[in-house]
Amino acid sequence: MMADAGSSVLVEKEFPKSERKKTSYDVIIIGAGPAGYTAGIYCSRAKYDTLILSGILPGGQLVNTTEVENYPGFENGIMGPDLMMTIRKQTERMGTTIIDDEVVNVDFRHKPFKILTASEEYDCRAVIIATGASPRKLGLEGEMTFGGRGVSYCATCDGPFFRNQELAVVGGGDSAIEEATFLTKFASKVHLVHRRDTLKASKIMQERAFANSKIQFHWDSEVVEIIGEQKVNGVTIKNLKNEQKTSLPVGGIFVAIGHTPNTKIFEKQVELDSQGYVVLKNHTRTSVEGVFAAGDVHDHRYRQAITAAGFGCMAAIDVDRYLTENK
Template identity: 75%
Template sequence: MMAADAGATVLETNDSDPMKPDKAKTKFDVIIIGAGPSGYTAGIYCSRAGYDTLILSGILPGGQLVNTTEVENYPGFENGIMGPDLMIDMRKQSQRMGTTIIDDEAVDVDFRRSPFKVLTSSEEYEGRAVIIATGANPRKMGLAGEQTFAGKGVSYCATCDGPFFRNQEIVVVGGGDSAIEEATFLTKFGTTVHIIHRRDELRASKVMQERAFNNEKIKIHWDSAVTDIKGDQKMQQVIIKNLKTNEESTINAGGLFVAIGHEPNTKLFKGQIDLDDEGYVVLKNKTHTNIEGVFAAGDVHDRSYRQAITAAGYGCMAAIDVDKYLTESADKKE
């Protein structure tokens, strides 16, 4: 699932959408905030269950998959599928089920009472239930070459992209559990996996450190940072600098994996629902948040898997939980 050039606008598909959104309508049974695999899947299930459903897609409809090229690990596509194409198909399927999709960004919410309110810069929407599916973004190093070679060697997901780098040297940036886990996984494919870490000791757990130290394919570059990424059509070289000696060296590598953490897109919900110290949504039970009627699905709470297929699964689970919640709420009123 290689990351591609950012900034693609391939999901601006309103002209060909089978159903144009009724922007005058503001009250729905279910409001889904976010339009990645979890959001679209939740839309499919909620609409198919007969609920009047709105997806507010945000400023980047399709989530992280919009910025990927070939997706090989999503079931049902023998020869793979381009990430943007997968998201367009999910969008159209959700619309075919009756979901209203509006390409607008939520800027505020009010979860104090039902119906819940979700505000954009131009409208206020009400929903009897809300599914938060805003995802998370990988932290980046901030180098120009990181953007230039995104999808051309630079990746943020070893599980997604590791097989693309068989028999090549690979670089992993980071020193925590995620970085060591990714480096260990990548030894299945790479000839040598170089871990670039800014300090003189790893932050990873002792067990993870021992795995790295005992793996002959892993080479750790202490007190070092990536300063540049070079190549022609694809990334070919990673320039690193020792932060103590200022000595620079070059690694001829086919892939560079950035594993310095993720940032969940939850600033909007601070003070409205429970978040953990890193900003991830805290689930009370299954997909339920601490607010009855507000649910979460996908990378916004999942810090472990971060795959399109697991995000879609969580979207399904959240929709089923919403159905149960709305059904029980209706029963109580009768």
């Protein structure tokens, strides 16, 4: 969602006074998924002048999701885009300013912090990074065509929609094995497709998967086509050693080859781990005093909308304590 501007040097922009916008805030939240919106609600209720810079596609990963039935408060479920629009309206009602602009650079080395978007420069006393993470994709045309209609990147989110169907899981690491094992609760069979002849997952997870009669392994193979009309009804896999292609009659495909945190612009600004996730020092605090993080941008374990929202709440409370202590 957030673009990389390359250099960390901010360029001063000149605007006539009559055209100058409000650019100084108490708190600026970068990102507008469940974490960002929730943080906005809490910061605004605490009477802080709060701005959310949502990026070009506000709403996070849920805007690409169809029905959401595991978010509390919606007895009959809710469509992902509708959920995010509902939370956005609530955030705005609390007094948060939301601007759909893309952050291209930040400067956390000096206070007040500076944040540069595609059209404006802002400064603030505290920052919450809530830019989330993006699932790695296979690069197949069918991923876009059948997104939310059989192609998924979260078994915990979407598994219950595929009861008594055959499913495919792509990957060989802990995430893939965990997702395949979880899906056996609902699926009649799970086809695990892996490019190698051995798994990268931990030994105990491998043992559980090998002992599960519902999981069928397809070694040295990759998915080359996703088949369907209104929704997914099959995939074609190719054996990388003999080039033989096989069709699998699955109702859904779960891609579990990892996530990429949206943290490119924060390199050399806050501490990131080897995978690019923001490192938290104390609850939601980053390596820079006054800069906090919430949601999938640091959480590579749970990756749920409700946990992201929870982290947004926590970050806002920590911001309140920080600003109170540093008047």
